[in-house]
Amino acid sequence: MSTHIGAEMGDIAETVLLPGDPLRAKYVADNFLDDVVQYNSVRNAFGYTGTYKGHKVSVQGTGMGIPSISIYTNELIRFFGVKHLMRIGSIGGFGESVKIRDILIAESASTDSAIIQNTFKAGVIYAPTADFDMLLKAYESAKEAGVSVKVGNIFSADRFYNDEIDYQQLIDYGVLGTEMETAALYMLAAKYGVQALSINTVSDNLTTGEALSAEDRQNSFSEMMTVALETAIKL
Ligand SMILES: O=P(O)(O)O[C@H]1O[C@H](CO)[C@@H](O)[C@H]1O
């Protein structure tokens, strides 16, 4: 048992899917996994282990933002031996070419997070980056499933509501969308020498104003789940 995860060593698979929303974790467990056991309910950050096509896989809700995902990432790696971490998130798309329900795989994650900046010595701007092997396998899985996928740089924001940020500058530099966790996931995975990838479904578009409902964000995204699980069994 760690501070925020009420499980024992061995209860959690080496590969863990990480939605921000704990109820999305339940949705994955209920609809995609067999032989499911719930290993965590501390703070309602639900965690489940089951099998997908005979392979052991876990899914753990991380909560929102870099401080919260950093807690779960640290504990999964350091106390439960997790080796492959895959965020399955929602993301706000930038620009008209990024469509609702597109899947964005984060090759890298820009950020305004003080946590990332303060980890490095003055003057260093670290570039949080996906594991290439996982990225390649996820891209191939998306193509095999025939889903609309884009790969590139995303923005991991410290604030959901931010009146000061210049989104247009990020768009001008090719950033595909904004969410709130990936930069920390990639930095921590690099620190501990494990694999991480962030796969995100576009839930809204900051340029066009289109948006999915909260229920859709919790209970749909089945294409992303399939891409993530098909990737998981190739690792
Ligand atoms: O849907 P999840 O995975 O929580 O991801 C996105 O949604 C939340 C904001 O609504 C943030 O956590 C952001 O990263």
Ligand SMILES: O=c1cc[nH]c(=O)[nH]1
């Ligand atoms: O962090 C997020 C996630 C989805 N949509 C946004 O606009 N921001």
